[in-house]
Amino acid sequence: MNTYITTPIFYVNAQPHLGHAYSTIVADTFARYKRLCGNTVRFQTGTDEHGDKIVQAAEAADESPRQYVDRISAMFSEAWPPLAIEPDNFIRTTDADHIKTVHDILQKVYEQGDIYFSEYEGLYCKGCERFLTEKELVGGKCPDHLCEPERISEQNYFFRMSKYQDWLIDHIKTNPDFITPQRYANEMLAFLSEPLEDLCISRPTSRLTWGIPLPFDDKFVTYVWFDALINYLTGLGYPENEKFAQFWPVAEHVIAKDILKPHAIFWPTMLKSMGLPTYQKLHVHGYWNMGETKMSKSLGNVVRPKEMVEEFGVDVVRYFLLRDMSFGLDSGYSNDAVVARQNSDLANDLGNLFSRSLTMVGKFMDGKVPAPNQLRPIDQEMQDACAVMLETYGREMDIFRFNRALEAVWKVVGLANKYIVENAPWEMAKAEDGQKNLATVFHTLLETLRLLALVVEPIMPGTAAKMNTGLGVETTGTLASRSAWGQLIPGTVIAKPEPLFPRLEKKKAPKGQQQPKAKKKKSAEKKSEKLPEGVITFEEFGKVELRVAEIVAAEKVKKSDRLLKLTVKAPEERTIVAGIAESYQPEDIIGLQVIIVANLKPAKLMGISSQGMVLAAKDGDHLILSTVSQTTTPGSKVA
């Protein structure tokens, strides 16, 4: 059996964030799982590097597009190893072979008449030198240049997507697993109930040169999706490489819901036009939301995978992401939630189970795997529970319900802990006739741990390895072969290992919920002492994130006497509208370092989105901006 699993190629106009990491961890886990099942697996990820946004981002960074994409793409490829993500191929749309493949495919589709030349109409902003989507507009205006875009038309090439609409509808309907979870297939069918428009696939070189030239007209370059989606073929060496024949028939894509339409509509119709079978499955996942608000760069609440790993370790991060999100739905992210998972599921339940078991084997079994004796019902039940777990685990992993799979695994973790309490080996050891059952108990327990290490392997490879080492287990074979009960060899020496997971102190807990430890104590002392009116706690103050921001641009807001539109570095650029025009001239404050509230909910003032608030003293009507007494790094925290 073969498996071909891909992540999207990520657009390099931003650094890797949690969403990228999730898609890629999902794909990696699936790849590891399928390998464990004995499949031949190919796992591909990469970066998407063409288009006008890249040109702009490069300009902003004062780099050539080439330098820029090389730098950001490297940030992606370097982001994955620390997350234990091991793709077989990392593709870039600026790779020579990709460019050639896109060329060949365009030529082929063109020759068969599925690409034609026509008018494209859209809203064009002269300042940006590009078409804007309706969504980008703020109050009908370009948010960057505050002018209304013009409705202009230009000549472009189109892909005859509409031709394949009926075929696609039929394909989705007759293949229930084509797009999963089901809700996304429904969404696409609803979309397809309206006539499908053809897809504009070019941009004139007069406006954009950072792209793949059309083979049949060098005055145009390929625009976005027709370039990007083809990466899934290029990565297999389409058309002649044998990998293509081997893996294309089993292709499965993992994406986030924001790029559903290109993958569910554009891509299958493109493949159809090329005369290729479509991919097998599209797995669509939701977003990680940060508390109440969505993760966004301007709010400065982007979670960097690298920082997560540094704080929690790879396996915890992987476990958390797969355990806490129902695949397909949105989920909330918070550091506290990760800490909670780490402490309860990992440290207390699994880690402690492993630790106590091995310690007792050392104490009561002379540090060796015992041979089991006659099974009692309680031992048989433990063994049966493992069989149930393996069955559920396989079923759920196959369909990307990782949270369900892990739930089933942790059910056994709980049962194993219970099994220990019910048998109370420390009592058995004292009893005259206890030795016989004691051997069975520890054999059962160690076998259970062996199976837990097995199923946990695709999710937490490092932890699985530690467990296997501790148990003295060989890790060759497949999931099926290693699943069979009773593979530990009696007499194998078991050494007490280091703890699997450390327990963490919960960081700044929101309210007064900061007493996890002192459980034994009476709850005599009240947890929330009354505070005088107007007094806030340190925790409450801690919610306000103050930062130093450097004003890099300032201009008056039209039709407003009081408002200035500021562009600040904190350290990312953000726009803040401040009511200080009566006290300051725009040109006087450029370069000034002020203190801002960085995590204020964005507000729209005179049609401009303000992402934060500048602090100023108020002397009557006169405002005096807060500054720092010495120049510092923009973005420094104020506390």
Added chain:
RNA sequence: GGCGAUGUAGCUCAGAUGGUCAGAGCAUACGGCUCAUAUCCGUAGUGUCCGGGGUUCAAUUCCCUGCAUCGCCA
């Protein structure tokens, strides 16, 4: 404005051709154990299953409508 999704215990979320479907984990309280990373086991709660209307012997589950949040599109 159109389409769609979501709205279930303090928190994060599961759930079902309409009838033991009111659930899990975390958090909380109490009890037990001591092998273990002060861990584990047991017990105990609370919910107008978003509001309103309808279909039905029966709706949290189906239909309509309203509200809120989110997404896609115009």
